[in-house]
């Protein structure tokens with residue numbers, strides 16, 4: 090029987106999408122959504138800003154521009170959640186808001202790395218043809234490394250004593266690339282890619298959790314290159330995916346031409362629209378500015394007629410406004426460490442349920458949006474932006490810059506002929522992450538947003554000297570503390586353990602081997618807790634939408650388990 094009363098914790102994209110799907114698939118259930126913030130959206134943070142400036146001819150211009158300090162674009166392929174995201178946009182009547190960026194757009198073709206030894210941009214190869222000529226210093230050796238990769242020996246899947254290389258079932262991205270492609274590619278390409286997605290060190294991040302396709306390619310074909318050419322998905326997976334795209338009709342075909350897409354008004358237009366829909370439907374009790382402070386599994390309150398046995402126990406949530414909410418099921422979209430604190434707030438026994446939630450560190454990213462009153466072609470090449478590989482010493486990157494997004498050309502937000510988007514240059518500088526935590530010597534995290542902004546501008550002036558003479562019209566800095574989890578090697582093993590620990594006892598397979606934990610502790614949560622959000626199966630917006638939809642489907646169709654971690658059942 091699906092739960093009657095469900096509480097969703099967290100009002101970011103994952104929590105809102107969960108609540109939305111609950112209203113569709115479990116329309117008679119009583120749904121409560123809690124978020125400590127007074128606004129929804131979580132890390133999605135778009136702003137429409139009014140600007141005024143004098144252009145090169147001295148004419149005063151006024152208008153609005155969209156800036157993003159979190160995610161800003163969506164990929165129409167390459168992740169399980171890609172069709173679900175487009176379905177969501179269609180069902181919310183938002184297809185007109187899509188701004189497609191086709192494969193021919195400069196943003197799709199021109200991506201750069203910054204060589205910190207020369208402060209020069211290096212174009213990443215955009216096609217096999219571009220690999221034929223001489224390669225710049227950062228990419229020297231790329232072609233021979235790639236061509237020799239299929240002949241490198243395959244990883245032995247036995248236990249490895251080096252924790253950085255995992256437990257034989259996993260290893261870090263850095264270790265994987267060193268083995269398969271050599272030191273140069275690992276240092277220059279893999280580290281930059283990891284900066285641009287996870288804002289962390291490639292030596293810490295699990296390759297299997299973050300880039301499963303690479304791992305699977307080696308397991309299946311003994312080579313990443315051959316795996317990429319032949320594809321790693323089973324024919325069953327491929328036909329299920331194709332079915333989802335076919336169901337989207339013309340949209341499912343059109344998206345093939347897109348490299349990525351943005352949304353008019355920024356990604357916040359999606360989270361705002363979700364909230365609007367929840368309010369309009371009136372089926373979700375949305376409590377903003379109110380968070381859960383503790384949770385426990387208890388016998389129903391005295392007003393209830395049920396008897397106090399294991400089957401009738403309920404979840405009691407204590408909230409920051411000193412209220413209590415009773416429900417049958419929790420769907421948590423909170424960061425796992427925050428959830429762990431809530432779970433152990435009443436019963437503080439050390440269990441797998443609580444300890445595995447705390448296994449991954451989180452990275453903090455400084456984000457600075459800057460707008461200059463001159464068009465982009467006067468400043469930078471048209472393209473997506475640049476990433477900075479991990480330098481040999483942090484002194485070569487004294488402000489700990491991870492990358493810069495050329496927002497004016499990455500996603501063309503311009504919506505009408507009389508707006509000012511095309512007359513200005515929007516840049517976003519991303520910094521921090523491992524420079525503030527793991528890279529040695531560690532750099533000091535700026536003490537305030539002003540220092541952060543100053544560092545971003547100093548960096549840009551060094552790369553584009555022309556900017557030294559131009560005063561920005563707008564500069565806004567913000568540190569997103571603990572915004573992206575770093576999935577450490579062994580992430581999948583820990584999620585499988587968590588899945589078992591949260592699965593109703595009758596369904597739970599026994600996990601072999603001695604355990605340092607009291608495996609019974611936390612067992613009251615079995616069958617009462619589902620997990621969604623970026624703490625588990627991917628940090629992208631598509632991943633978040635996917636995890637939300639899957640959990641709701643599992644609950645609504647009365648699946649044996651709905652932990653949200655079913656995928657890791659087969660991880661070994």
Ligand SMILES: C=Cc1c2[nH]c(c1C)Cc1[nH]c(c(CCC(=O)O)c1C)Cc1[nH]c(c(C)c1CCC(=O)O)Cc1[nH]c(c(C)c1C=C)C2
Nearest residue numbers: 159160161162164284285286288491492493494519628629
């Ligand atoms: C707040 C900063 C973020 C950084 N990474 C992410 C966020 C939200 C998450 C992310 N970024 C990318 C992916 C890949 C898959 C995808 O969904 O597209 C993920 C999961 C790629 C990416 N990297 C940058 C951009 C603009 C994108 C496109 C997706 C998006 O709009 O977020 C640039 C970038 N992101 C980060 C850094 C340090 C960086 C540097 C230029 C961290």
